[in-house]
Amino acid sequence: MTLVWCPVDGRIADALFETFDGGGFCLSTWRDAETGACEARIYTPSPADAPAAAAALAAAGRAIGAELSPSVEEFPDEDWTLSYRRWFKLDEISPRLAVCPAWIEYDSPPGQAVVRLDPGLAFGTGRHETTRSCLRMLDGLAAESTDRSVLDMGTGSGILAIAAAKLGFARVRAFDVDGLAVDVARENAAANGVDADFYVDTIERPQEPADIVLANILGPVLVEFAAPVCASVADTPSARLVLSGILTTLYPEVKAAYEARGFREMSSVAAGEWTSGLFARA
Numbered sequence: 001m002t003l004v005w006c007p008v009d010g011r012i013a014d015a016l017f018e019t020f021d022g023g024g025f026c027l028s029t030w031r032d033a034e035t036g037a038c039e040a041r042i043y044t045p046s047p048a049d050a051p052a053a054a055a056a057l058a059a060a061g062r063a064i065g066a067e068l069s070p071s072v073e074e075f076p077d078e079d080w081t082l083s084y085r086r087w088f089k090l091d092e093i094s095p096r097l098a099v100c101p102a103w104i105e106y107d108s109p110p111g112q113a114v115v116r117l118d119p120g121l122a123f124g125t126g127r128h129e130t131t132r133s134c135l136r137m138l139d140g141l142a143a144e145s146t147d148r149s150v151l152d153m154g155t156g157s158g159i160l161a162i163a164a165a166k167l168g169f170a171r172v173r174a175f176d177v178d179g180l181a182v183d184v185a186r187e188n189a190a191a192n193g194v195d196a197d198f199y200v201d202t203i204e205r206p207q208e209p210a211d212i213v214l215a216n217i218l219g220p221v222l223v224e225f226a227a228p229v230c231a232s233v234a235d236t237p238s239a240r241l242v243l244s245g246i247l248t249t250l251y252p253e254v255k256a257a258y259e260a261r262g263f264r265e266m267s268s269v270a271a272g273e274w275t276s277g278l279f280a281r282a
Contacts, residue, residue, distance in 0.1 A: 129271035148211035158185025165194035206231035
């Protein structure tokens with residue numbers, strides 16, 4: 001596998017998609033959730049394709065007035081699924097919770113729950129603003145009471161569900177539409193020694209109600225399927241709903257969709273271009 005890439009700013013990254021004509025190559029972008037660093041990328045199966053891919057990327061840059069100097073990085077096929085490890089670092093969410101890559105040694109302080117994670121190709125390392133916001137809200141909910149059940153909708157690597165179990169919540173369930181993600185989540189849960197129920201399902205239908213529902217998905221999806229999400233929240237005074245994965249520009253629409261179904265916003269947090277909200281039944 002060969003990676004052809006060059007650093008760009010967000011404006012150039014967006015403009016490249018308008019001008020890129022790669023002759024069979026596929027352009028993608030990568031952005032670091034913490035630093036904001038951005039790269040334009042083309043992956044090719046063979047090193048022999050790299051010069052043509054680099055030329056196509058440079059030509060797209062010139063078309064928008066940007067001089068790009070693509071670099072080429074080769075790595076064995078067996079290392080492809082491990083390339084994400086370069087960007088996954090220890091993250092202390094709070095004094096009570098940390099997320100640590102499974103391959104890093106970390107001597108945690110007393111009383112801190114540590115989620116040791118190897119996400120593979122599943123979403124969720126804790127570095128993205130939306131995931132970190134969910135973890136912080138979950139930590140706050142655990143400080144109030146762990147005598148509540150948790151449902152994680154769209155679990156990805158299982159990070160939120162595992163964190164919930166580590167924080168001591170009574171019963172934890174999680175699902176994802178992607179069977180590969182569910183397999184990864186189960187492996188991560190087993191490696192952390194936690195008991196959680198992971199299964200394949202879709203947000204399109206209601207689940208068995210839980211006291212705390214975590215929905216870190218996407219704003220438009222949360223609006224479209226507000227009914228089944230709301231129906232999955234227990235009808236009790238202590239029930240809580242965490243909505244995340246929402247661009248700040250879309251957050252008012254998401255908030256309105258859930259207020260229309262009997263929920264009220266308790267708090268919200270903005271991180272980067274994303275906003276997450278904590279809701280309760282009105």
